[in-house]
């Protein structure tokens with residue numbers, strides 16, 4: 001096991017890692033991918049993917065056109081006081097659960113002979129003598145390139161003491177996410193963003209007539225309600241009349257929600273110890289922009305386009321790293337800044353109420369903001 005050498009070792013098998021493994025394996029590179037969970041599994045996510053990623057996902061081999069997925073082209077935003085604004089979405093998106101899409105990508109990767117180590121958590125990645133050693137319970141694996149696609153927050157962020165972990169907690173730190181799949185009569189073409197005190201909840205259709213309900217709020221909000229999700233939903237989310245109606249009508253499709261904690265939207269570095277960070281590990285856009293999955297997928301393409309020439313000895317390591325950082329920043333920098341700025345308007349109840357009442361007579365502004373946080377097809 002110790003002497004196994006790969007071209008690329010990918011740590012984290014979400015959208016970014018799986019998509020990168022598929023592109024690399026198709027080009028003939030020898031790839032190993034580690035994922036700490038066993039596929040398929042549920043993940044906290046709004047499960048609305050911008051249509052900018054449709055062609056790319058199909059090019060990887062997922063037959064989206066044959067999957068009868070809901071296409072979403074209307075956005076409704078409501079304030080905690082129930083005031084609402086609705087607009088068409090210029091590009092729009094589609095709904096698919098992470099359970100389904102991650103599994104489809106995993107199957108493709110396996111079919112392309114990617115060595116997938118599922119259920120294996122990586123403990124360390126060490127760079128020495130121009131090679132990486134990836135440490136996990138299956139031993140030490142060596143590779144020429146290492147990619148960190150381990151998501152929002154991982155044991156490796158803590159081990160490497162990345163600044164967003166160590167930093168004093170700020171306004172964009174320490175959120176929690178909660179997700180349910182529900183059965184409810186929901187228009188397939190509509191995504192709603194319902195705001196409540198210290199958070200917001202996205203609702204949109206996914207495959208097989210199911211609906212995804214996913215919200216983000218501060219850890220403090222949960223703490224104030226004794227750490228109880230039902231108490232918090234009763235007291236805070238249901239204060240928005242739209243959410244009250246939905247939460248009271250919804251039939252939950254699994255016993256408990258999927259949850260995550262300690263989400264941070266602070267800036268992150270794109271390269272750590274020569275490891276290329278892709279997806280949320282490199283920078284996370286606030287979920288209200290509904291664009292994180294497209295950034296993870298598109299980011300994997302940008303990473304691949306820098307890694308492939310390095311592995312073919314056409315670029316030095318330094319040039320590969322510089323190319324990735326430059327292209328990533330040009331592609332996503334503005335989106336992340338707008339995302340952080342918009343997130344601030346959706347914190348305080350009075351501010352969100354005011355923001356929505358200002359937008360109501362000028363709904364085209366909603367469209368303009370959405371445009372700033374999304375990209376083009378790639």
Ligand SMILES: Cc1cc2nc3c(=O)[nH]c(=O)nc-3n(C[C@H](O)[C@H](O)[C@H](O)COP(=O)(O)OP(=O)(O)OC[C@H]3O[C@@H](n4cnc5c(N)ncnc54)[C@H](O)[C@@H]3O)c2cc1C
Pocket residue numbers: 011012013014015016017034035036037043044045046047048049050120121122123149150151152153154155156176177178202214215216263278279280281287290291292293294296
């Ligand atoms: C509440 C909420 C709602 C959202 N809604 C939307 C939405 O509607 N639309 C949208 O586009 N985006 C949305 N996002 C963002 C989106 O979920 C992320 O941007 C996307 O999942 C990023 O993909 P990724 O591959 O970078 O990370 P992930 O999908 O998180 O994958 C990382 C993987 O790494 C694994 N891992 C971690 N550490 C290790 C380790 N040491 N060893 C091995 N494996 C490891 C994890 O198990 C995980 O599977 C939302 C996010 C949140 C928090």
